[in-house]
Amino acid sequence: MGLKAFLSEDEIINITFVIQIFMIKYPKIKELNEIFRKNPFISTDTRNIKKDSIFFALKGDKFDGNSFAKQALDKGAKYAVVSDPKCAPDTRYILVKDTLKTLQDLAYIHRRNLKIPIVAICGSNGKTTTKELIRSVLSQKYNVFSTHGNLNNHIGVPLSLLQINKKHQIAVVEIGANHIGETKKLCEIAEPVIGLITNNGEDHLAGFGGIKGVIKANNELYQFLRKNRGLVFVNQDDRLLSKLSKGINRFTYGQDKKADVSLVPSKLIPNIEILVGKNRIKFVESRISEIKEAITKQDIKDLLNDGAIIISDKKGIEISTNT
Known part of the structure; x- marks a missing residue:
């Protein structure tokens, strides 16, 4: 007797399908x-x-x-x-x-084959702006890849990594998260060697259970770089970030004079001066006003907050002004 004597045609099809899967x-x-x-x-x-x-x-x-x-x-x-x-x-x-897992695994394999440094940017606010500023400065000397738009989640980061090719010399990747553990996972895929957290804000609390969850999620970038001996750029004016980044190889910036790079007022005229170690970069008001898109003192402070100038200097790019 055949199977048809015991099973319906639909049941036979389903069993055959299951066998094919195995x-x-x-x-x-x-x-x-x-x-x-x-x-x-x-x-x-x-x-x-x-x-x-x-x-x-x-x-x-x-x-x-x-x-x-x-x-x-x-x-x-x-x-x-x-x-x-x-x-x-x-x-x-x-x-x-x-x-999805296959996409992430493929991105991980591709990243391991890339012999370039990756800069990871995460934080509650300002990730895209920071990424674009860093890309703009680094591109003066390097062929830079940066995240297109805001492709920064569990799908976007793998897609971004898979767009990097052999011509790129450095990549700036934006990392976002909507729950604890996602930043850790994305860092494990992207393997950044340099990182920057913009801030820990209360604008996007959904999925984190409150500000403590946001801080824990962003700190996953620091934890990854600490474990893998990476470098972090830290706004020293942010006490929380300064505390969380202790014990990591770091480069600090801000208005605090104790920072590796600090923003200080000029002694001669009330303009802006950036102190990088023993070197001073002056932004003279009369010259600044001649720039097509005027730069203000607040703009320079914002650049420090974003870390673009600092990272470019660490990568060896010369920053100069006509004073």
Whole structure:
């Protein structure tokens, strides 16, 4: 007697499907990395598919990227990484257990193959502005990659890392979080060697359980750099950041004269002067007013808060003014 005598046609189909799942051989991340090296463009949205790219079918609470895999291939993607066996009819589909974890693992492997320093920026406010300021200054001397827009979460950081190529000499990566543990995870993927926390604010408390949770989450960057002997840039005027960063290789800045880089008033005229060790950088008011986009004293203070000038100096970029 055959199976049909005991089971319905639908039950036979379901059993066959389960058996096929157990027989699936998932590709290793190294194999996927080889595919990525030949097709170094990643997309998670069918609205911006590039020719010969790899589409990752991510799943969310209200969407399932597996449903768009065929559409991505029709639009020019070379491969589609999916997690649903029903959506993998041929070799153009790469079947994995978890598309998000695979994306993160691929980003980690790619980052390990990059021989460049990564600067990580995190904090409650000012991450994007700080990132752009640092990128602008560093790009005077280096080929710099920086996070596009605000791709700074558990999806955005891996996507950002996978955009870095061999031509880049340094990367500035923005790291955001909406719960404790996310910054730690993203640091483990990005492996920054330099870090800066802008501040610990109360603007985004959801998911953290209060300001103490925010502080704990941001501090995960310091903890990673402490463990891996990285370098942190710390606003010494922020007592909490100064306290949290103790014991880490750090470079301090601020209006405090004890900082490695301090903002002090000029003795001759009431203008701005930045003290870098024994060297002074003067910003003379009459000269500043001639700049196309006028720089004020507050702007210089903001630059110190953002740390852009300080990081560029540490990287060896000369900062000069005509006084």
